[in-house]
Amino acid sequence: xxxxxxxxxxxxxxxxxxxxxxxxxxxxxxxxxxxxxxxxxxxxxxxxxxxxxxxxxxxxxxxxxxxxxxxxxxxxxxxxxxxxxxxxxxxxxxxxxxxxxxxxxxxxxxxxxxxxxxxxxxxxxxxxxxxxxxxxxxxxxxxxxxxxxxxxxxxxxxxxxxxxxxxxxxxxxxxxxxxxxxxxxxxxxxxxxxxxxxxxxxxxxxxxxxxxxxxxxxxxxxxxxxxxxxxxxxxxxxxxxxxxxxxxxxxxxxxxxxxxxxxxxxxxxxxxxxxxxxxxxxxxxxxxxxxxxxxxxxxxxxxxxxxxxxxxxxxxxxxxxxxxxxxxxxxxxxxxxxxxxxxxxxxxx
Amino acid sequence: xxxxxxxxxxxxxxxxxxxxxxxxxxxxxxxxxxxxxxxxxxxxxxxxxxxxxxxxxxxxxxxxxxxxxxxxxxxxxxxxxxxxxxxxxxxxxxxxxxxxxxxxxxxxxxxxxxxxxxxxxxxxxxxxxxxxxxxxxxxxxxxxxxxxxxxxxxxxxxxxxxxxxxxxxxxxxxxxxxxxxxxxxxxxxxxxxxxxxxxxxxxxxxxxxxxxxxxxxxxxxxxxxxxxxxxxxxxxxxxxxxxxxxxxxxxxxxxxxxxxxxxxxxxxxxxxxxxxxxxxxxxxxxxxxxxxxxxxxxxxxxxxxxxxxxxxxxxxxxxxxxxxxxxxxxxxxxxxxxxxxxxxxxxxxxxxx
Numbered sequence: 001x002x003x004x005x006x007x008x009x010x011x012x013x014x015x016x017x018x019x020x021x022x023x024x025x026x027x028x029x030x031x032x033x034x035x036x037x038x039x040x041x042x043x044x045x046x047x048x049x050x051x052x053x054x055x056x057x058x059x060x061x062x063x064x065x066x067x068x069x070x071x072x073x074x075x076x077x078x079x080x081x082x083x084x085x086x087x088x089x090x091x092x093x094x095x096x097x098x099x100x101x102x103x104x105x106x107x108x109x110x111x112x113x114x115x116x117x118x119x120x121x122x123x124x125x126x127x128x129x130x131x132x133x134x135x136x137x138x139x140x141x142x143x144x145x146x147x148x149x150x151x152x153x154x155x156x157x158x159x160x161x162x163x164x165x166x167x168x169x170x171x172x173x174x175x176x177x178x179x180x181x182x183x184x185x186x187x188x189x190x191x192x193x194x195x196x197x198x199x200x201x202x203x204x205x206x207x208x209x210x211x212x213x214x215x216x217x218x219x220x221x222x223x224x225x226x227x228x229x230x231x232x233x234x235x236x237x238x239x240x241x242x243x244x245x246x247x248x249x250x251x252x253x254x255x256x257x258x259x260x261x262x263x264x265x266x267x268x269x270x271x272x273x274x275x276x277x278x279x280x281x282x283x284x285x286x287x288x289x290x291x292x293x294x295x296x297x298x299x300x301x302x303x304x305x306x307x308x309x310x311x312x313x314x315x316x317x318x319x320x321x322x323x324x325x326x327x328x329x330x331x332x333x334x335x336x337x338x339x340x341x342x343x344x345x346x347x348x349x
Numbered sequence: 350x351x352x353x354x355x356x357x358x359x360x361x362x363x364x365x366x367x368x369x370x371x372x373x374x375x376x377x378x379x380x381x382x383x384x385x386x387x388x389x390x391x392x393x394x395x396x397x398x399x400x401x402x403x404x405x406x407x408x409x410x411x412x413x414x415x416x417x418x419x420x421x422x423x424x425x426x427x428x429x430x431x432x433x434x435x436x437x438x439x440x441x442x443x444x445x446x447x448x449x450x451x452x453x454x455x456x457x458x459x460x461x462x463x464x465x466x467x468x469x470x471x472x473x474x475x476x477x478x479x480x481x482x483x484x485x486x487x488x489x490x491x492x493x494x495x496x497x498x499x500x501x502x503x504x505x506x507x508x509x510x511x512x513x514x515x516x517x518x519x520x521x522x523x524x525x526x527x528x529x530x531x532x533x534x535x536x537x538x539x540x541x542x543x544x545x546x547x548x549x550x551x552x553x554x555x556x557x558x559x560x561x562x563x564x565x566x567x568x569x570x571x572x573x574x575x576x577x578x579x580x581x582x583x584x585x586x587x588x589x590x591x592x593x594x595x596x597x598x599x600x601x602x603x604x605x606x607x608x609x610x611x612x613x614x615x616x617x618x619x620x621x622x623x624x625x626x627x628x629x630x631x632x633x634x635x636x637x638x639x640x641x642x643x644x645x646x647x648x649x650x651x652x653x654x655x656x657x658x659x660x661x662x663x664x665x666x667x668x669x670x671x672x673x674x675x676x677x678x679x680x681x682x683x684x685x686x687x688x689x690x691x692x693x694x695x696x697x698x699x700x701x702x
Binding site: 023054055056057059061071072076077078079080081082083084087089090091092093094095096097098099101102119120123319320321322323325326327328329331333334335336338340341342345 | 353354356359360361362363364366368369370372373374375376377378379380381382383384385386387388402403406496497499500503504536537538539540541542543545546547548549550551552560
């Protein structure tokens with residue numbers, strides 16, 4: 001038995017629920033070396049580990065595409081459903097209604113979201129389902145050899161020189177307009193910002209929509225691309241500096257209320273957004289969308305948390321369901337007794 | 350639901366979502382089925398067409414869910430206020446690739462009630478989507494019915510492993526045929542055990558739910574799914590058989606044709622002195638009684654409300670060659686419910702009475 005072996009190796013570092021980071025890992029990635037998606041998987045692992053989320057309490061959901069394969073590469077102890085192209089929102093909705101006690105994480109791509117899945121994406125945002133929806137956004141279809149997606153910027157070019165002549169869909173602006181309650185954009189190469197946003201996302205109850213620019217090293221990392229590492233390093237412009245203080249830590253760290261928005265999230269955590277832009281106000285949809293539109297005009301890629309609403313009821317609140325998972329209620333709670341059937345039959349006589 | 354499924358604190362033990370379209374509706378159904386809830390949606394022909402991709406995912410990833418189709422006249426928009434039984438064949442094989450589905454065929458409103466219960470039990474037991482095909486005649490007209498009978502059996506939630514089961518077993522393989530019935534064991538998300546999770550996917554997988562492109566692993570899953578369909582034969586509602594032992598002629602029908610057939614059999618007896626036997630199919634895949642019924646008659650009339658003899662075609666795929674030659678077809682497809690006089694005239698003509 002293990003007790004017979006005495007070792008001097010230090011116990012692995014664990015998080016607040018006593019799990020080592022290893023318990024948050026998944027299978028080995030089959031994506032390209034250097035793919036932004038792998039960095040996002042790493043940040044998801046870090047965020048879940050640091051927040052002390054029990055892996056078994058997480059649902060991983062995805063559609064189809066490079067991005068949607070990635071749930072296989074993190075949190076192997078969480079159930080995962082790799083569904084059909086562009087339809088993850090509906091599967092997530094059903095799964096969460098069956099068990100709303102879970103933390104749900106949906107991973108999609110720009111093709112999966114902004115083209116085939118735009119309809120389901122829009123209706124998901126309207127419902128404010130408590131789901132973290134991540135778009136791993138590289139502007140191209142990687143699995144089919146690099147055609148433009150609908151988030152590719154107008155004027156950007158493919159490796160072959162083909163120019164994109166259609167305007168990009170701004171998924172963040174859409175999400176804000178449609179009712180998502182936590183909307184932001186980040187960059188897979190910006191470890192600090194992405195990690196803080198993911199941790200805040202875990203603390204939020206409602207739809208979190210994070211568009212994460214995630215360069216495709218194989219098809220969209222060249223001169224002329226606006227989703228390359230180089231372009232992002234040169235054009236990323238943060239709207240705010242994000243500080244996250246989890247609810248289980250001391251929150252009494254000082255901040256300047258004149259320059260910093262402090263927002264208490266559902267689990268008692270605090271998100272502290274230090275303004276970097278003049279008219280930044282994360283509680284205003286109008287200023288958020290305005291800032292996004294202006295940044296497009298300036299040719300910048302605006303990142304950060306654009307919009308946050310912690311008051312709006314989630315879809316689960318609206319449905320007013322019982323506290324326990326609906327799918328696991330005992331029979332006597334879901335099958336009304338014989339008198340009920342008799343009553344209905346009597347009414348039909 | 351709001352009256353009978355709300356608890357004292359005002360909270361609901363159900364959730365109803367008005368989905369944006371049928372793709373989303375069936376996606377929600379499968380998401381909920383996967384996560385452990387009983388879930389359903391209802392639609393008609395165009396909605397069924399939209400659900401085709403998800404139907405294949407449900408079949409291949411083995412996810413429960415119930416889909417009611419109140420059939421109306423196609424193709425395309427067809428005559429949306431008229432009745433038909435013309436979605437049968439497309440639902441039996443709905444989706445691309447080698448896919449086939451369990452179908453229940455209620456013949457009246459009482460059976461719609463009973464088969465709804467059966468469908469939920471079957472979908473969780475078999476871990477595959479179950480389709481219930483009503484039609485516009487049953488679904489939208491007012492009917493007399495015997496009072497519905499309160500269920501006498503508890504819900505059957507199928508093979509689900511708990512954390513305690515996993516402790517005892519030390520782990521599990523999601524798609525392994527442990528019991529010889531080709532149905533694996535599943536776990537529900539949220540099961541507190543490090544070995545509870547598995548990865549659900551519509552891409553090639555082995556019996557441990559791992560991604561595979563290996564020929565033997567893919568083929569083994571496909572063959573097990575076929576065996577599971579054989580298991581379903583003995584679990585679905587059996588046909589209703591009226592066998593006099595005096596007739597060489599057997600009638601086979603399903604769904605709302607029942608009333609016309611009962612009346613037509615009386616007409617044939619009274620007006621022509623002709624006895625007929627009658628079998629009403631109530632599910633696909635076909636129970637063995639259906640094969641026996643065909644074997645014990647010289648001529649079989651398959652009566653259905655579609656142009657292309659869809660039930661007859663399905664039977665042909667399932668019957669032995671020497672039995673297929675016995676099948677004759679009576680089809681009624683003008684959008685109105687089939688009636689006894691039409692049927693009697695047709696049978697008299699084909700029988701040469």
